[in-house]
Amino acid sequence: MDTRRAVDAVWRIESARIVASLVRVVGDVGWAEDLAQEALVDAVLQWPESGVPQNPGAWLTAVAKRKAIDGWRRQERLDDRYAAIAHELSETAESEFEPIDDDVLRLVFISCHPVLSREAQIAMTLRIIGGLTTDEIGRLFLQPVATVQQRIVRAKRTLSAAQVPFETPEPAEWKERLASVLGVVYLIFTEGYSATSGDSWMRTDLANEALRLGRKLAGLVPREPEVHGLVALMEFQASRFAARVTPSGEPILLSEQDRSRWDHRQIARGSTALARADALGRGRGTYALQAAIAQVHATAPTYEDTDWERIVLLYEALGRLAPNPVVELNRAVAVSFATGPASALIIVDELVAGGALAGSHLLPSVRAELLTRLGRPDEARVEYLRAAELTRNERERAVLLAKAR
Amino acid sequence: MKYMLIMRQTDEALAAAKTADTEALINAMGQFNESMVKAGVLLDGDGLSDPSEGFVVDFSGPSPVLTDGPYGETHELFNGFWTIQVSSKEEAAEWAKRAPLSPGQKLEVRRITDMSDFEDFADNEYVRSEEEWRELSAKLRESGDS
Numbered sequence: 001m002d003t004r005r006a007v008d009a010v011w012r013i014e015s016a017r018i019v020a021s022l023v024r025v026v027g028d029v030g031w032a033e034d035l036a037q038e039a040l041v042d043a044v045l046q047w048p049e050s051g052v053p054q055n056p057g058a059w060l061t062a063v064a065k066r067k068a069i070d071g072w073r074r075q076e077r078l079d080d081r082y083a084a085i086a087h088e089l090s091e092t093a094e095s096e097f098e099p100i101d102d103d104v105l106r107l108v109f110i111s112c113h114p115v116l117s118r119e120a121q122i123a124m125t126l127r128i129i130g131g132l133t134t135d136e137i138g139r140l141f142l143q144p145v146a147t148v149q150q151r152i153v154r155a156k157r158t159l160s161a162a163q164v165p166f167e168t169p170e171p172a173e174w175k176e177r178l179a180s181v182l183g184v185v186y187l188i189f190t191e192g193y194s195a196t197s198g199d200s201w202m203r204t205d206l207a208n209e210a211l212r213l214g215r216k217l218a219g220l221v222p223r224e225p226e227v228h229g230l231v232a233l234m235e236f237q238a239s240r241f242a243a244r245v246t247p248s249g250e251p252i253l254l255s256e257q258d259r260s261r262w263d264h265r266q267i268a269r270g271s272t273a274l275a276r277a278d279a280l281g282r283g284r285g286t287y288a289l290q291a292a293i294a295q296v297h298a299t300a301p302t303y304e305d306t307d308w309e310r311i312v313l314l315y316e317a318l319g320r321l322a323p324n325p326v327v328e329l330n331r332a333v334a335v336s337f338a339t340g341p342a343s344a345l346i347i348v349d350e351l352v353a354g355g356a357l358a359g360s361h362l363l364p365s366v367r368a369e370l371l372t373r374l375g376r377p378d379e380a381r382v383e384y385l386r387a388a389e390l391t392r393n394e395r396e397r398a399v400l401l402a403k404a405r
Numbered sequence: 406m407k408y409m410l411i412m413r414q415t416d417e418a419l420a421a422a423k424t425a426d427t428e429a430l431i432n433a434m435g436q437f438n439e440s441m442v443k444a445g446v447l448l449d450g451d452g453l454s455d456p457s458e459g460f461v462v463d464f465s466g467p468s469p470v471l472t473d474g475p476y477g478e479t480h481e482l483f484n485g486f487w488t489i490q491v492s493s494k495e496e497a498a499e500w501a502k503r504a505p506l507s508p509g510q511k512l513e514v515r516r517i518t519d520m521s522d523f524e525d526f527a528d529n530e531y532v533r534s535e536e537e538w539r540e541l542s543a544k545l546r547e548s549g550d551s
Contacts, residue, residue, distance in 0.1 A: 002495075009495035013444060056499075101443070136492075208490065215445030265449070 015131035030156030229288030235270030418509025
């Protein structure tokens with residue numbers, strides 16, 4: 001196999017552990033990541049000759065640590081730190097490389113630190129925690145590699161300038177900081193699940209990347225119910241991938257999907273994750289509630305035979321926990337099936353009157369559906385056209401225009 | 406992409422495993438599994454019971470014939486599998502190399518087919534579901550006109 005690809009595969013598996021154990025020694029995420037990158041370059045040069053080492057993660061870490069010592073030597077800072085690493089390098093056999101999960105968790109929190117912009121958090125998380133190459137990140141987000149590289153360089157400088165410590169958040173900040181980490185992962189997922197740019201409606205690679213990050217996070221903080229809730233939500237939504245588009249790429253609505261094409265093993269994994277969240281006995285947060293809604297859909301035999309009343313209840317709970325016009329709109333759709341389109345239209349009209357979601361295609365497209373079901377096609381057509389005008393996704397626009405005809 | 410890592414072993418390795426330290430084996434397997442769970446790549450996995458409990462259904466003749474083990478000329482038997490979701494063939498290889506297996510044991514690594522494997526084929530069910538969809542959207546358009 002090609003060495004570059006073999007090295008990338010090792011990075012994919014070991015990046016977070018390698019960088020975490022380097023930060024522990026050198027104290028700076030930016031420098032730790034640079035050292036790891038330099039070690040990867042060495043690997044590409046040396047492994048074709050020497051073969052892939054028995055424990056490639058330990059090899060890369062040891063090489064990076066030697067580079068750290070060289071760096072200090074050049075700066076003539078041969079202090080206690082140097083002595084400590086030198087001692088460690090001579091004492092530790094490569095096979096004993098066993099970075100602790102707590103260090104990886106610290107790294108997760110640093111990658112999603114509030115001093116960074118959302119774009120920077122996403123790039124850092126995919127790069128260091130997910131172990132993707134900058135090429136891969138660029139490809140996934142349809143951005144030039146140079147842009148991604150620049151973003152990572154800047155993020156590392158920002159973390160350095162802000163003197164962000166290599167620590168997990170204090171108890172008082174914990175909840176908010178964890179929410180930010182989960183938010184980054186879910187943002188990556190939703191960009192893959194319903195792409196806002198590009199000519200493809202979903203990008204399953206990106207969504208799968210988020211799922212992998214979510215599962216990894218669940219391994220790091222297994223006592224946090226919302227982590228399992230998020231994993232459950234992503235598993236349920238991803239289980240519909242194969243049924244969500246036609247072979248030529250047009251989206252298929254939930255109501256029209258061939259349910260036999262759903263990935264039922266993935267649905268089972270979602271249910272397991274949700275049960276894990278529930279088993280912690282601390283109630284359902286916003287991700288677990290959304291997962292529970294997705295689960296009702298995932299386990300319904302048909303769209304018509306869906307337990308809409310349960311979905312309405314779950315949306316009500318979600319809306320109280322985190323008031324949000326999109327949740328309200330979804331509640332309206334559920335109400336339209338549980339009670340009827342007329343009561344749903346009242347909710348939607350209230351949203352319109354409140355001015356929420358003014359620039360979004362969602363409001364007119366739901367309104368259009370309800371008007372169609374109420375036998376008011378002329379008004380529906382106007383709304384479909386408005387929705388088509390507002391959506392940024394080409395595929396979705398085509399579907400909305402088709403309905404307006 | 407998903408890969409299946411399929412464990413195979415010779416009769417000799419199977420016999421050797423019976424006298425090995427079972428708890429040490431369980432621990433090694435447990436650690437391997439845990440590392441894949443924590444990396445977010447493990448989807449599924451199971452071990453198979455002793456081949457003497459199994460049987461073979463042979464389709465060589467006009468009707469299927471059931472034969473109890475041992476299986477004649479078969480020298481390597483499947484005894485378990487993992488399903489992992491990874492980003493490349495190389496990554497699947499990297500995980501496979503970490504499995505705690507011993508001489509006489511092998512891992513066969515196979516990619517699990519997905520939708521993209523059938524894109525180039527006029528697969529019947531596929532075509533049919535697209536036709537159904539087109540029909541349905543045509544109906545929706547009609548109802549919109551009425």
